Amino acid sequence: MREAQDDEVFPESAQPGSEPVQSATDSVTSPDLKRLIDDFSAEYEDSLISFRRKLHAGPELSFQEFATTDAVAERLTQAGLSTHRLPSGTGLFCDIGVAGTRVALRADLDALAMPDGKAVPYRSQNDGVAHACGHDVHTSIVLGAALVLSRLSEMGLLPGQLRVIFEPGEEQVPGGAVEVVELGLLRDIAMVFAVHCDPKLDVGVVGSRVGPITSAADRVEVTLHGPGGHTARPNLTVDLVALMARLIQELPDKLEARLGGPQNCRMVFGAAHAGDAVNVIPATAVVGGSLRTPDLVAWDSAPRALTESLEEILGDSGASWEVIHVRGVPPVTNDSGAAEIAAQCVQDLLGQDALVKTEHSWGGDSFGWMTKETRGAFLRLGTHDPKQDTRLDLHHRQFDVAEEAILIGVRLLCRTAVSALSELQESSSR
Amino acid sequence: MREAQDDEVFPESAQPGSEPVQSATDSVTSPDLKRLIDDFSAEYEDSLISFRRKLHAGPELSFQEFATTDAVAERLTQAGLSTHRLPSGTGLFCDIGVAGTRVALRADLDALAMPDGKAVPYRSQNDGVAHACGHDVHTSIVLGAALVLSRLSEMGLLPGQLRVIFEPGEEQVPGGAVEVVELGLLRDIAMVFAVHCDPKLDVGVVGSRVGPITSAADRVEVTLHGPGGHTARPNLTVDLVALMARLIQELPDKLEARLGGPQNCRMVFGAAHAGDAVNVIPATAVVGGSLRTPDLVAWDSAPRALTESLEEILGDSGASWEVIHVRGVPPVTNDSGAAEIAAQCVQDLLGQDALVKTEHSWGGDSFGWMTKETRGAFLRLGTHDPKQDTRLDLHHRQFDVAEEAILIGVRLLCRTAVSALSELQESSSR
Incomplete structure (x- = not known):
């Protein structure tokens, strides 16, 4: 049984006008630095839009993002930065700054195995592959943030790495x-930030929360075996x-009863x-589905809960069964401090x-x-254009x-990174 | 969705030693006539066994019984009888006797689309086709009965047609x-009899009952349509x-509630x-199954019961649906008078x-x-050989x-036909 490529983040109830997240701290970034970030970002806007359209027209499937990786690396190299391609062949990272606390920004590169149904000039030129999940936008934003923050760094204005x-x-x-984590790339990172396009929110609006914001999504497949027979008997x-x-x-x-109720499973x-x-x-008979939870503890208990529930349902049935439980991604859990800085x-x-x-959301994100x-x-x-009727x-x-x-994304991630670095430096020096 | 060829009659609980059916009337056939039937039948035994083995080795699928039809027709013609092939190309009937009440004996000709797994000399020579439902035996028995009763008829001893x-x-x-009925071949038939092999009963034992002895078996297929979506939402x-x-x-x-409970549906x-x-x-989503009932009245109500039950289950679901209800065969219902004569x-x-x-049984027979x-x-x-351990x-x-x-089958059907004719003549002349 295949798994469709669509476990994206996908908020259900986020709507403009919902309750604002209260933020207690003031920005630790000076007005001058913010103005510099905003101005530098604006300088790159046109080229980032072009870059995004280039990616959009040339989408690549998971772990085949060769041209996309090359394009990002080329742009960073042009800016005088050193890039490091991941050993598996696609994906890359780049370090900016020389000393101090380090924060990270993350983008994702891959597109979906589906047709692009738009008529725009930058529509996909790769049949059956489309950037319908906005990763082209995420990549362009993080690229832009790298370009802006490397200039601040050169000017000695980046309060860390x-x-x-x-x-x-x-x-x-x-x-x-998983490869990123296994390579140890998060080991010396104090905080990591990412954005994801949300077409349910108008452009200029940003959604967030403290705690789980996406869910773990495991794949469960159960095969039942019986003697077979005639429907007359x-x-x-x-x-x-x-x-x-x-x-x-x-x-x-049965799973809800074991894993904390319908809110949790x-x-x-x-x-x-x-x-x-x-x-x-x-x-x-074969059934397959997804088992989701926003709760890391419930996620850890899921294999046992599944085994026990199946035994309870099928134990006396006379059928035998096998279960395949493929662990998916864990829930994305927003740290209160990091979420507060971003907010x-x-x-x-x-x-x-x-x-x-x-x-x-009940969707997952790696x-x-x-x-x-x-x-x-x-x-x-x-990312919704309020002039458009349909979302x-x-x-x-x-x-x-x-x-x-x-x-907006470039400015927000730059300000968030600088703000996080300033606050982390400050709290470590207090 | 295909329908496997296996809606055969198949008793569940018939066992040797069950309660005998009480029969009030005495045989109306004279001892001499019975002896004649038994002796003539015995004369044909070897050739009927050979005939059965020939059919068994050359099984033919439904409505492709050309060689089988030819073989039966040839044997009847050799005995001086006129045969009538059915207009659809296979199957035949033959009339014996010139005047009086008419009874019928019925056999079925076709084999199943399945391999013959036996090692006997007469195993199927047609790959993937096998007489695993005993129709070769039924055909040989009714052929034998025709040969015996035509001799009685020639001797002026058949009390009817x-x-x-x-x-x-x-x-x-x-x-x-259905073709047989539509041709009107049952129109002037006072009683009709058939036997079906039953491997659950030892040879020499015969099962019967008054009322429904098989079930109607309809085919039901329901297709559901929804908007589709993501398992996260x-x-x-x-x-x-x-x-x-x-x-x-x-x-x-829901169907049982409408059609008379689990005994009836x-x-x-x-x-x-x-x-x-x-x-x-x-x-x-598509589901398919069989809807069975031994009750002719319930069978008539089944289409409406199905429509109402689906409306009750699916009405508020948000899904749309279509149902295909293919009417199968009606239940075989043993008439008390006919069953009594046979018993x-x-x-x-x-x-x-x-x-x-x-x-x-919950199986069906046409x-x-x-x-x-x-x-x-x-x-x-x-048809079970008591010397064999497995059934x-x-x-x-x-x-x-x-x-x-x-x-046994030839003698039984001959005696039953003659007995029925005698009794029917007698009651009409009373």
């Missing part, structure tokens, strides 16, 4: 973030289609297959009302591997963004 | 019996796999298919204990079209019979 990470294969489970065998139906109906409740089936003929009771920067840059609190490793925050960057979801074949979001 | 019907395509729904769409599971679980109960699913990916909620002949021929009462048209009885002819069910790839059952 910055690492920019361009992660390959985010759309695959468990995602290129279910009493002589195991009625496997009925048993499969019972499993589909009961497993979600969502088991939903995407596929169920049994039998070929209407009058033959089949000997095999303050959102309000400082875009106004008090620009910050909205979102619910956690950035969860990074927030499991160090403190971090994941921000939902509004096209992520993964829609006509998905596109209001490109003003790129400049 | 006989029609032998060799039905094609019994294994298909709705079966060649079942709340934004219709969770179609869960809905399919609910349908599988609830439909049997059996809805069992053979197939259920939805979705391709574990993390995508599918937009389509008396069983006990007279084989002894009091040779007759066992069976429960109705002979139901004939007992819907006229009075009739369907007898389960024991191989009908449709088993090694299915075979104790060939003594052929002579």
Whole structure:
């Protein structure tokens, strides 16, 4: 059973006008530094929009982001920076600054295996591959932030060090973030930040929350085996289609009972297959679904909860069974300190009302591997053009963004990185 | 969704030693006539066994029984009888006698699409086709009865007329019996009789009952349509796999409630298919199963009960649906008078204990079209060799019979036909 490439972050209830996140601290970045960031960012806007359109027209699938990696590396090298390609062949990182606390910004490079249904000049030229999840935008924003902050660094104005990470294969489970973590690239990072396009929010609005903001998403596949038989005589065998139906109906409740209730656990089936003929009771049935939780503790308990629940449902049925439980990504969990710094920067840059609190989503993002490793925050960057009537979801074949979001993203990540560095330096020197 | 060729009659609880059917009337056939029948039958035994083995080695699928039809016609023609091939190309009937009440004997000609797993010299020479349902035996028995009774007729000893019907395509729904009925071949038939091999009964034992002895078996296929979506967000769409599971679980109960309880209705699913990916909620789901009832009244109500039950389960679900309800065969319903005549002949021929009462089976047989048209009885002819330890069910790839059952079958059907004719003549002249 395949897994579609669509475990993106996807907020359900984030809407402009939701309750603003309160931020207690003031920005620690001086007005001059902020003005410098904003001005430098503006200088790059046109070239970043061009860059984004180039990526959009040449999307690449997970772990095949060769041209994308080359394009990012070329642009960083032109700016005098040293880039490091990941050993697996795609993805890269780049360090800026020479001493002090280090924070990281993360982008993801890959596109989706789906057609691009738009008519714009920059539509995908690669048949069946499209940047319908906004990773082209994320990459352009983090590239822009690197260019801006490297200039600050050259001017001696960066209060620490910055690492920019361009992660390959985010759309695959468990995602290129695993390689990033295994290489130790998060080891000396005090805080890590990322943005994700959110077409449910207007451009100029940013969503955030403290705690889990995406979910763990595991893949669960159960195969049932029975003796098979004739539909005239279910009493002589195991009625496997009925048993499969019972499993589909009961497993979600059993898991919820073990993992903290429906707020904490969502088991939903995407596929169920049994039998070929209407009058033959089949000997095999297969069901597959995703088991999601925003709670790291529940995620750790999931394998045992699954085994126990299956035993409870199927134990006396007369059927035998096998289960495949593929662990997905952990939930992205926003650290309160990191989220607060980012929230303050959102309000400082875009106004008090620009910050909205979102619910956690039941989707996953491989950035969860990074927030499991160090403190971090994941921000939902509004990309909807309010002049457009329709809001096209992520993964829609006509998905596109209001490109003003790129400049906003660059300014926001630069300010957030500088603010985090300043605050971390300050608190370590207190 | 295909339908396997296995809606055979298949008793569940018929066992030697069950309660004997009481028969009030005495045989109306004289001892001399019975002796003549038994002696003539014995003369044909060897050639009928050879004939059966020839059919067994050359099995033909439903409505392709050309060689089988030819073989039966040739044998009847050799005996001086006129045969009539059915207009559809296979199957035939033959009339014996010139005046008076008419009864019919019915055999079925077709084999199953399955391999013959036996090592005997007469194993199937047609790859993937096998007489695993005993129709070769039924055909040989009715052929033998025609040969014996035509000799009685020539001698002026047949108290009426006989029609032998060799039905094609019994294994298909709705079966060649529909053509037989539509041709009017049952119109002037006072009673019709048939035997079916029963490997659950020892050879020399015969099962019967008054009322339904097989079930109607309809084919039901329901397709569900929803908007589809992501397994992270079942709340934004219709969770179609869960809905399919609910349908599988609830439909049997709803139908039973409308059609007279579990004794009267059996809805069992053979197939259920939805979705391709574990993390995508599918937009389509299909389930298929068989809806069985031994009750003609319930069978007539089934289409409405199905429509109402689906509306009740799916009405508020947000999904749309289509249902395909293919009417199968009606239940074979044994007329009390016809069953009594046959039962008396069983006990007279084989002894009091040779007759066992069976429960109705949940399988179907196209002979139901004939007992819907006229009075009739369907007898389960024991074919198990008591020297064998294992009982191989009908449709088993090694299915075979104790060939003594052929002579028993010929004698029983001849005696039953003559007895029925005598009794019917007598009652009409009373």
